[in-house]
Amino acid sequence: MVDILPFKRTGLLISEIDDYFDKVSEAAMIVQRTVLHYLDHGPDEELAKRVDQIRAVEDRADEVRRNIANVMYTEMLMPDTRGDVLSLLNQVDIALDNCVHLVLGLAMERPELPDLFHDGFRKMLAEVDAAAQVMVSGARAYFTEPQTVRNYVHKINFHNQEATAIGLQGGSLIFDSDLPLDRKLQLRDWLIKVRDLASTADDIGDQLAILAVKRSV
Amino acid sequence: MELIILVFLSSGLFLGWSLGSNDAANIFGTAVGSRMITFTTAAIICAVFVVLGAVFGGAGAAHGLGKLGAVNAIAGSFMVALSAAVTVYGMTKLGLPVSTTQAVVGGIIGWNLFGGFLTDMTTLSKIVSTWVLCPILGALFAAALYKGTIAFLNWAKFHMVRLDAIVRIALLLTGAFGAYSLGANNIGNVMGVFVSSSPFQDVSVAGLFTLTSIQQLFLVGGLAIAVGVFYSKPVMMTVGDSILPVSPVGAWVVVMAQSIVLFIFSSNALLSFWVGLGLPAYPLIPVSSSQAVIGAVIGIGLTHGLRGARQIKWRVLANIGSGWISTPVIAAAISFFFLFFLQNVFQQQVFQEVRYQLSAPVIAHLTEEGVEMGPFDDLRDAEIVSAIAFRDALRDRAGLSDAEEETVISSAEIYPMAVSPEKLATLDARYLGSDRASAVRALEAQSFDHKWQLREALTEASGAWRAKEPSPLTKAYNKTLGDHLDYLYRHLVRPDA
Numbered sequence: 001m002v003d004i005l006p007f008k009r010t011g012l013l014i015s016e017i018d019d020y021f022d023k024v025s026e027a028a029m030i031v032q033r034t035v036l037h038y039l040d041h042g043p044d045e046e047l048a049k050r051v052d053q054i055r056a057v058e059d060r061a062d063e064v065r066r067n068i069a070n071v072m073y074t075e076m077l078m079p080d081t082r083g084d085v086l087s088l089l090n091q092v093d094i095a096l097d098n099c100v101h102l103v104l105g106l107a108m109e110r111p112e113l114p115d116l117f118h119d120g121f122r123k124m125l126a127e128v129d130a131a132a133q134v135m136v137s138g139a140r141a142y143f144t145e146p147q148t149v150r151n152y153v154h155k156i157n158f159h160n161q162e163a164t165a166i167g168l169q170g171g172s173l174i175f176d177s178d179l180p181l182d183r184k185l186q187l188r189d190w191l192i193k194v195r196d197l198a199s200t201a202d203d204i205g206d207q208l209a210i211l212a213v214k215r216s217v
Numbered sequence: 218m219e220l221i222i223l224v225f226l227s228s229g230l231f232l233g234w235s236l237g238s239n240d241a242a243n244i245f246g247t248a249v250g251s252r253m254i255t256f257t258t259a260a261i262i263c264a265v266f267v268v269l270g271a272v273f274g275g276a277g278a279a280h281g282l283g284k285l286g287a288v289n290a291i292a293g294s295f296m297v298a299l300s301a302a303v304t305v306y307g308m309t310k311l312g313l314p315v316s317t318t319q320a321v322v323g324g325i326i327g328w329n330l331f332g333g334f335l336t337d338m339t340t341l342s343k344i345v346s347t348w349v350l351c352p353i354l355g356a357l358f359a360a361a362l363y364k365g366t367i368a369f370l371n372w373a374k375f376h377m378v379r380l381d382a383i384v385r386i387a388l389l390l391t392g393a394f395g396a397y398s399l400g401a402n403n404i405g406n407v408m409g410v411f412v413s414s415s416p417f418q419d420v421s422v423a424g425l426f427t428l429t430s431i432q433q434l435f436l437v438g439g440l441a442i443a444v445g446v447f448y449s450k451p452v453m454m455t456v457g458d459s460i461l462p463v464s465p466v467g468a469w470v471v472v473m474a475q476s477i478v479l480f481i482f483s484s485n486a487l488l489s490f491w492v493g494l495g496l497p498a499y500p501l502i503p504v505s506s507s508q509a510v511i512g513a514v515i516g517i518g519l520t521h522g523l524r525g526a527r528q529i530k531w532r533v534l535a536n537i538g539s540g541w542i543s544t545p546v547i548a549a550a551i552s553f554f555f556l557f558f559l560q561n562v563f564q565q566q567v568f569q570e571v572r573y574q575l576s577a578p579v580i581a582h583l584t585e586e587g588v589e590m591g592p593f594d595d596l597r598d599a600e601i602v603s604a605i606a607f608r609d610a611l612r613d614r615a616g617l618s619d620a621e622e623e624t625v626i627s628s629a630e631i632y633p634m635a636v637s638p639e640k641l642a643t644l645d646a647r648y649l650g651s652d653r654a655s656a657v658r659a660l661e662a663q664s665f666d667h668k669w670q671l672r673e674a675l676t677e678a679s680g681a682w683r684a685k686e687p688s689p690l691t692k693a694y695n696k697t698l699g700d701h702l703d704y705l706y707r708h709l710v711r712p713d714a
Binding site for chain 1: 251252253255371374375376377378379381382464465
């Protein structure tokens with residue numbers, strides 16, 4: 001008889017979905033702030049604070065996501081789109097995990113990033129953050145205006161391509177430098193790690209496009 | 218309470234059960250099929266509102282007697298109801314949504330054939346036309362409503378979760394309303410024939426309100442429908458999922474489109490309003506909710522063009538369509554076959570013979586109506602049993618138009634009635650209204666051999682019994698007048714004659 005009172009958890013569920021996307025957006029911003037600060041100041045106390053901050057964000061996001069899934073299944077909400085919504089949230093969770101791993105990795109490895117490559121990292125961070133923020137907006141739009149999702153997907157795709165182009169330039173610059181090979185490989189890995197955030201956002205964009213079409217059918 | 222009444226009542230209860238197990242699918246099929254409402258919730262809500270509709274909304278059917286009113290012996294009614302119930306039960310087992318009304322009409326046709334009664338071809342052709350018209354209208358309304366709803370939702374930009382809640386509430390409300398209407402409209406088919414022999418007495422419920430014997434009878438019928446609802450899952454899944462998987466919004470559109478079709482083609486008030494606006498009148502025809510629902514599901518599929526058409530499972534649809542054609546045929550065959558058994562093996566009177574006579578008053582009346590009676594001189598005063606024999610005798614002598622033939626047959630039917638003090642004491646004056654009841658009382662101690670004689674006497678006694686010039690605006694008035702006359706014929710009949 002749970003479906004007799006469908007409004008009981010509606011408001012709460014909507015605010016939890018919003019809360020989840022807030023956390024994802026926050027995580028992307030933390031990544032940008034952390035790396036920019038790292039470029040300017042290296043591994044200092046601020047980095048440790050950021051690690052705590054992003055872990056708290058991840059914990060909260062995981063709790064909210066589990067709760068959303070639990071409510072949707074136990075109260076049998078949105079029977080036709082429930083599976084799609086949970087699959088979307090799971091994929092967004094991968095993006096969130098990537099953000100967390102990037103900050104944690106930075107704190108663990110503390111790589112040395114020569115000034116020569118700072119500009120490339122800054123440009124790429126801008127594109128990655130833009131891709132992540134547009135991805136979050138697109139995911140929110142899927143719940144309210146699925147017909148506008150296409151616009152967001154197009155923008156995510158653009159930012160991902162820009163990030164990839166910057167990554168290629170940065171990679172060439174790294175391997176043209178006089179750094180030893182192990183440093184070159186470490187820098188290249190970091191470049192790829194940052195770029196992958198945009199790539200994951202792009203994958204989510206592709207899924208959003210399909211889900212939005214499904215909703216309109 | 219006579220035991221035999223209870224035995225005969227059982228077929229009505231079986232028909233109620235069959236109706237519940239088939240027609241509940243029209244109301245909640247798409248909601249359950251799209252998994253927006255669980256079957257148990259749908260069944261509970263449907264059952265509760267069906268009973269409420271039958272008890273509190275079914276009063277109008279009490280005197281109308283439904284379609285079974287034409288059957289003039291209770292054993293015949295039993296068999297007509299049983300044949301319809303068996304047919305609907307079989308179709309339910311196959312998971313096919315069928316029209317219970319059609320099954321009942323099939324049963325009546327079987328009874329007509331068995332008893333030598335004429336089948337009203339006008340009504341029959343209307344029913345056949347609804348097989349084509351009703352799904353088309355359902356499809357058109359559903360397509361328009363679906364497009365409109367999608368446009369509104371795009372404009373309103375509800376959150377997906379909120380939309381889910383809104384659609385769920387809408388499905389429950391429209392479903393509850395549909396269940397109430399189902400109970401109110403169909404209880405006449407299920408229990409109407411037992412009204413005159415209701416075994417119950419009026420009871421006061423805690424001094425708050427009185428449940429009349431008819432309401433108790435309808436409560437029993439409503440409960441039979443309600444029990445049937447819990448067996449409707451196979452048909453619900455056919456309607457809700459097998460033809461075309463519909464979205465939750467689509468599920469709501471289907472229920473609404475069906476309700477709109479039924480409302481438009483059964484509402485005198487809407488037609489009067491329509492004509493009052495100076496718009497052309499449309500005919501009020503009996504339409505089937507089963508067919509409207511199937512049409513609506515297809516309509517939604519077709520809004521997606523060829524892609525939607527490919528998604529429709531045409532094989533399932535063909536099965537349903539064949540069910541619509543076979544339902545009345547099977548019901549008629551079962552009815553005919555078992556009436557024979559009931560009459561010859563169980564020695565039950567399954568119909569009362571109806572006699573026809575061209576007596577002097579009848580000939581005078583028909584001549585006044587403009588029918589040339591010369592060719593029928595040799596039939597004067599001869600009593601002919603069965604409408605078919607009488608019609609054949611007329612046709613052997615002259616070629617009358619269909620309307621003239623119908624007038625001659627209905628005028629010649631011997632239907633003895635007496636306005637006795639006992640009959641006047643039990644007259645339902647509240648149903649007839651004070652003017653019409655007074656006119657009936659003014660005829661005390663008179664007797665009549667034909668229905669038209671009573672009608673003419675009533676018309677002379679009071680203007681309240683006069684029919685109005687036929688037009689869409691007066692249709693409702695004339696229909697009520699006809700129902701009142703039918704009630705009076707049955708009430709005043711002399712069964713001994």
